[in-house]
Amino acid sequence: MHRFATGQTVVRRDVHRSGRLWSEQALRVLADTGEALVTACAPGAEARWPALYAKARDDKDRSVRTEAFDAMATGRWDLAAAVWQETELLLWKPPAAWFSVNAFFVPDSDGGRRLRNRYVNFEHPARRTTKGFDTFDLVVDLVVDPGLTCWDWKDEDEYAHVRRLGIVTDTEYQAVEAAREEVLAMLTERTGIFADAERWAAWRWEPAWPVPRLPQPAPVAERVAPDGGWTGVCRGAPGGGPG
Incomplete structure (x- = not known):
């Protein structure tokens, strides 16, 4: 498998089964190991989104x-x-996983940055390209508090809607169900990506780094705030799944 170099700019693309591009986002590589491709971005990073979204x-x-x-x-x-606006993003994408784990950092009262929340995005396994990786967002998400003690499912209503539309197939649904169980087990047992949660919570974007840009610069950008806010409701904790 081709490995990306630390510091390299890569592009995460969401590609519909028709082959059409749904979104793309420029990211900077922090590490590329057998366990995960770890990337990041900061305010100003280039992206493209569906206009309606x-x-x-x-x-x-x-x-x-x-x-x-x-x-x-x-x-x-x-x-x-x-x-990209407002947050610094740290993204882990295990190679064969039907999810990625995202951490969002925001300014704190002392002029520094703090971890706001983690966000598990359920999506297709990565397909490596020469410029980054392709996946496809499957809509449902899990929002996790900084201490990994509290979490809540997000966008279940939209997930049901895309299921009705046939955007998420039965096969994809079954893969997501298995991935949900996998992620909850990792959370409760502090394994996988969450085993290093404390170390990564101290991560900060290096101010000297230029913000990632797409390979072909986009025209004047519409300003789009990243999705991944904390819902304020705790429904899960170590030792048990969501309520």
């Missing part, structure tokens, strides 16, 4: 997200240029 974030209108999924089901959508 970007509008939903800008307008804070979740109903427009439903329109974006409806457009995906038809196979017709437009992409909008974007730049």
Whole structure:
């Protein structure tokens, strides 16, 4: 398997089964091992998103997200240029996993940065490309507090909707169900990625690093805030799954 060099810019792409691009995001490689490809980005990093999805974030209108999924089901959508905002992102993508683990860092009151939350994104296993990796977001997510003691499922309603639309197939559904159990076991047992949670919680973006850019610079970007906020509801804890 081709390995990426530390410091290299790679592109994470969400690719629909039709072969059409759903989104892409520029990331900087921190480590590439047999256990995971670890990447990061900071405010200003280039991305492209579905135009309707970007509008939903800008307008804070979740109903427009439903329109974006409806457009995906038809196979017709437009992409909008974007730049990452507000948070520093640390992303682990194990090579064969149906998920990635994302950590979001925000400014603290002392002028530094703090870990806001972790965010498990359920998605296709990575398919390496010469420029990065391809996957496909399967909508449902798990939001985890910084201490790994509290978590909550996110976007279950949208997950049900994309299931009805046929965007998520029965085979993908079964893979996600198995991945959910795998992630909850890792959380409760502090294994896998979560075994090094304390060390990675101290990570910070190096200010001297240039922000990652897409290989072909996008036109003037619409400003899109990253999704991954903490929902404020705790439904799980070590020793038991979500309520």
